[in-house]
Amino acid sequence: MAVRIAVAGGKGGTGKTTLAVGLARAFLSTGEKVSLLDLDVEEPNSHLFLSDLREVNRRQVISSLPAVITEHCVACGRCKEFCHFNAIVVFDKATVLEEFCHRCGGCVLVCPERAIVEKEVVIGEVIKAVGRGLELVSGWLEVGQANPGPVIREVKAEQVAGDWVVLDCPPGSGCAFVESVEGADLLLGVVEDTPFGAHDFRKVVQVARNAGMRIFAVINRYGMGNGDGVKVCEEEEIEILAKVPFSEAAHRALAQGGDPYSVSPDLKGILDWIRDALLERLER
Ligand code: SF4
Ligand code: SF4
Numbered sequence: 001m002a003v004r005i006a007v008a009g010g011k012g013g014t015g016k017t018t019l020a021v022g023l024a025r026a027f028l029s030t031g032e033k034v035s036l037l038d039l040d041v042e043e044p045n046s047h048l049f050l051s052d053l054r055e056v057n058r059r060q061v062i063s064s065l066p067a068v069i070t071e072h073c074v075a076c077g078r079c080k081e082f083c084h085f086n087a088i089v090v091f092d093k094a095t096v097l098e099e100f101c102h103r104c105g106g107c108v109l110v111c112p113e114r115a116i117v118e119k120e121v122v123i124g125e126v127i128k129a130v131g132r133g134l135e136l137v138s139g140w141l142e143v144g145q146a147n148p149g150p151v152i153r154e155v156k157a158e159q160v161a162g163d164w165v166v167l168d169c170p171p172g173s174g175c176a177f178v179e180s181v182e183g184a185d186l187l188l189g190v191v192e193d194t195p196f197g198a199h200d201f202r203k204v205v206q207v208a209r210n211a212g213m214r215i216f217a218v219i220n221r222y223g224m225g226n227g228d229g230v231k232v233c234e235e236e237e238i239e240i241l242a243k244v245p246f247s248e249a250a251h252r253a254l255a256q257g258g259d260p261y262s263v264s265p266d267l268k269g270i271l272d273w274i275r276d277a278l279l280e281r282l283e284r
Pocket of ligand 2: 083100104105
């Protein structure tokens with residue numbers, strides 16, 4: 001059965017995508033099948049490091065949104081009262097604020113005039129690409145859509161062949177993150193060694209612990225912070241598998257779309273080390 005590794009950083013910009021792509025390549029180098037799911041659907045960027053992959057499938061993600069039939073609306077306000085997300089305003093007629101709507105469908109049910117119906121809209125895309133034995137599935141949320149959950153679910157529902165499934169999770173510890181780590185076997189935290197990095201990682205740890213996941217950490221750009229990232233791992237009793245020092249040369253190569261597993265021998269060595277440590281911890 002496939003092992004699903006959620007790679008998450010808490011705050012944005014910790015280098016989690018670099019690590020997720022690099023780790024996928026490191027597992028691939030042992031001859032295992034690997035699938036990488038880019039669940040950061042508001043800003044997917046794993047593909048930027050994998051320009052040699054070839055797109056093999058693309059499909060739309062459709063969701064339903066409430067729409068008001070204004071001729072039927074009597075402005076009673078029941079839908080507004082019901083909506084827990086403040087996604088409806090009522091003046092002379094009701095109006096749905098789509099960017100706040102969570103598609104629960106409740107307003108459709110509570111309207112006494114049947115003045116709200118569901119309409120189908122395209123809210124995103126799921127794109128699958130393959131190459132050199134690696135499979136990448138990326139989710140893309142349409143601009144203007146506020147709820148990434150359905151797109152994340154569609155990416156995770158895609159049939160994948162990997163023995164190892166690496167999940168590149170969205171930043172933060174909110175709904176999108178919770179959705180993305182659900183069903184993962186372990187969480188690999190990519191932690192920035194700063195007060196913000198530590199603060200956000202602690203929230204990620206809470207979610208992962210509640211979900212019963214094993215947690216490991218990697219301190220990224222080690223030596224550039226104040227030590228808070230290391231401290232939070234110690235306080236939370238989370239094993240640090242590696243401390244990755246900042247490398248100007250590797251950073252420049254990555255910024256130009258270089259493959260994290262190839263841009264520097266040092267980084268490759270660290271990624272192999274993390275892979276082997278995970279294999280050992282999981283006894284595979
Ligand atoms: S519940 Fe129906 S009738 Fe009442 S304000 Fe909402 S849409 Fe209009
Ligand atoms: S579907 Fe749910 S979240 Fe969206 S407007 Fe209606 S009640 Fe609010």
